[in-house]
Amino acid sequence: MENRERILKCALDLFYAKGYDAVGIQEICQMAGITKPTLYHYFGSKYGLLETVLKNGFDELFAPMDQVPDPQQGEDVEHMLYEFLSVLTDYAGANYKAYLFLMSLCYSPRENETYRAVQPYLSRIHARAVQIFEAASDRLGNMNGRQEQFAIGFLGLINHYLMMLGNQTSPDEGVHVPEDAKRGLLHQFLHGIYS
Amino acid sequence: MENRERILKCALDLFYAKGYDAVGIQEICQMAGITKPTLYHYFGSKYGLLETVLKNGFDELFAPMDQVPDPQQGEDVEHMLYEFLSVLTDYAGANYKAYLFLMSLCYSPRENETYRAVQPYLSRIHARAVQIFEAASDRLGNMNGRQEQFAIGFLGLINHYLMMLGNQTSPDEGVHVPEDAKRGLLHQFLHGIYS
DNA sequence: AAGACAGTATACCGAACGGTATACTGTCTG
C-alpha cells in the first residue's frame, strides 16, 4: 500500500479508537511508518487530513442514498424506508469505522472543529431522511413538523443498532447486517413495541 | 461563588462546548479567574476534574430513577415508562449541559479516557431501562433479548429529542420538556409512526 | 545528459500541554 493510503487508513483507525483531539500527528506518522513532512505533503494540516479521511469514507454513500426513490407516486412507503435503511446499513457495514466515527460526532460540541468537518455529511443524511418522510405525508397524515422527529427516530434506531454490533464483533473486518435484522428494525420503527 | 464551584461550572461549560480533549487546563483556569495550583489543589488532575464534574452532575439523577417502580405487579407498563421518561427529561432539562455532555460520549471511542469516566453513568441508565422492559415481559411478550433493543430505541429517542431542543434554545438557562411532548415521545416509541 | 518535480527524511521551531516546587496569605485553634 502506498504512503498516502496507509496514512489515511492509520488516521481513521486512530480517530475511531481515540478521537480526533486525542490523536497526535506524530502518532499517526509512527503507525504509518512515515515522517511528518510526508503527511504534510499530502494533507497540508491535521484538519486537512480529517477532511480527506471523511471524504474518502463517505463520498460513495451519497450516490446510492439519493437513488432511493421518493415515495411520491403512490409507491409503498415501507418499501422505500427499507431501501433507505438498507443503503445505510450496507454502507456502514462495509465502512464501519468511518460510519461510527461520523455517528459519534452527531452530538458532539458545535464549537469543536471536528464537528465543522463532519456537519455536511451528517446534515445530508438527515436531510435525505426528512425528505423521504415529507414525500410520504399523504399516507402518513399531515406531518406538521413531525418529519423531523421521524427522521431523528429512524436514524437514531439504525445508528444505535449499528453501534451495538460493534460491541460484539471486531470492527476490523466488515460488519454484515442480515436482512431479517433490517426488517426487524423497520418494524419496530413503524409499529412500535407491541409486536 | 467559591473557587471550587466556579472551576466546576467553567469546566462543564468548556467540556460541553469544545470536548474534553480540546480544552486545556490553562483555559479553564483563565475562565474561572484562578491559577493552576488552585485547580490542582481541589481536583488533583485533569481527569480528576472530569470525574468530579460528572459526579456533580449526575449523582442526583439516580435516586429518582431507581424509584420508578418496576411494572411487575400488573401495573400499567405505559405509566411506568412515562415515569422513567419523565425523570430523565426533567433531570436533563435542569442539568442540560451535563446530560448532553454525557450523551455525546455514548458512542465515543472506548479507548478514550473520557469514555472510562462516563461509562458507569451510561451503563447505569441503560441497565435501568433494560430492567424495566424485562420486568414487563409478561405483558410485552417474551423478550428473548429484545429488551436490549427496546432500551436502546427508547433512550435513543429521548436523547435525540433532547439534543434537538438544544439546537433551538440556548442551553445556559434550563430547558423545559412539556408534558405533551413527553406523551408524544412515548406514543411514538410504543406505537410507531402510524399515528 | 539536464532539468523538473513529487516524495521523503533530518532537524528544528514556538507554543501549549499537564503538572509541580516553593512561598506567601489568611483564618482558625491551641
Added chain:
DNA sequence: CAGACAGTATACCGTTCGGTATACTGTCTT
C-alpha cells in the same frame, strides 16, 4: 500569641503539540 493548615500565586518543569525550512532522493520528460 504560636502554630497549623487550607487556599492561592509566581515561576518553573519536561514533554508533546502542530507545523516547517532545508536538503536529499528517485523517476520521468525533454
